[in-house]
Amino acid sequence: METKIVRKWAMPNKNTFSIKPVKDLICKYLKGKWIDPFANESIFKDRLITNDINSAYNTNYNLDALKFLQQFDDNSVDGILFDPPYSIHQINEVYDGFGKIKQFSRYAHEIKRIIKPNGYCISFGWNTNGMPFEMKINGKKQKTGFYKEKKEILIVSHGGCHNDTLITVDQKYNSQLKNVILSEEIITEEELFNRYEEETL
Ligand SMILES: C[S@@+](CC[C@H](N)C(=O)[O-])C[C@H]1O[C@@H](n2cnc3c(N)ncnc32)[C@H](O)[C@@H]1O
Numbered sequence: 001m002e003t004k005i006v007r008k009w010a011m012p013n014k015n016t017f018s019i020k021p022v023k024d025l026i027c028k029y030l031k032g033k034w035i036d037p038f039a040n041e042s043i044f045k046d047r048l049i050t051n052d053i054n055s056a057y058n059t060n061y062n063l064d065a066l067k068f069l070q071q072f073d074d075n076s077v078d079g080i081l082f083d084p085p086y087s088i089h090q091i092n093e094v095y096d097g098f099g100k101i102k103q104f105s106r107y108a109h110e111i112k113r114i115i116k117p118n119g120y121c122i123s124f125g126w127n128t129n130g131m132p133f134e135m136k137i138n139g140k141k142q143k144t145g146f147y148k149e150k151k152e153i154l155i156v157s158h159g160g161c162h163n164d165t166l167i168t169v170d171q172k173y174n175s176q177l178k179n180v181i182l183s184e185e186i187i188t189e190e191e192l193f194n195r196y197e198e199e200t201l
Contacts, residue, residue, distance in 0.1 A: 032078030130168035
C-alpha cells in the first residue's frame with residue numbers, strides 16, 4: 001500500500017474537524033458505525049457515537065475515553081476518530097483543564113480490538129505515528145492488525161508560528177481471512193502477511 005500524502009493550507013480552529021480539508025477527509029471515510037471518544041463540539045455529532053469527559057458537551061457519553069472504548073465489542077465499529085488532547089498546555093488553555101494525557105498503548109490496545117477488519121482509525125495530532133503496526137502486549141511484541149503503511153496522511157499548515165495539524169489514516173487488515181487468493185494461487189493469511197512485510201521492509 002502506498003501512502004497518499006497531501007498538504008493543504010487552512011486557518012486554525014479550536015475544533016479540528018471544522019477545518020475544511022479535515023472535514024472533507026473525514027466525510028470521505030465516514031460510513032457505517034463510527035465513534036469519537038474525544039468529541040468536544042464535533043460537527044459530526046449526529047453521524048457517530050460521541051463521548052467527552054466534559055459534561056458541558058452534548059455528547060452521547062461523558063466518560064473517560066478509555067472506559068468509553070472498553071464498552072465496545074471486538075470487531076464492532078467501522079471507524080474511530082482519535083483526537084485526544086495533544087499536550088497538558090492544550091488541556092489547560094483550550095479545554096478548561098478537562099482531560100488527562102494517558103499512556104497511548106492503553107488506547108491503542110482498545111482501538112485495535114474494536115475496529116472491524118478493513119475498518120479505519122483516523123488520528124489527529126502533531127505527529128504521524130497513528131496506530132502502530134506492532135506493539136508490546138504483556139511484554140510480548142505483537143502485531144496490532146493495522147497495516148505498516150498509512151493509508152493516507154493529510155498535512156494542514158496554518159501559517160505564522162502555528163504547528164501543522166497532521167491527520168493519519170490507518171486501516172486494519174482483514175485478519176479474519178484464513179485463505180487468500182493472490183495471483184491465482186491460494187496462500188494462507190500468514191504467508192500473505194510475511195510477503196507483505198518483506199515487500200515493505
Ligand atoms: C483535542 S479535543 C477534541 C476536539 C474535537 N475533535 C473537535 O474537532 O472539536 C479534546 C477533547 O477531549 C476531551 N478529553 C480530554 N481528555 C479526555 C479523556 N480522558 N476522556 C474523554 N474526553 C477527554 C476534552 O474535554 C476535549 O473536549
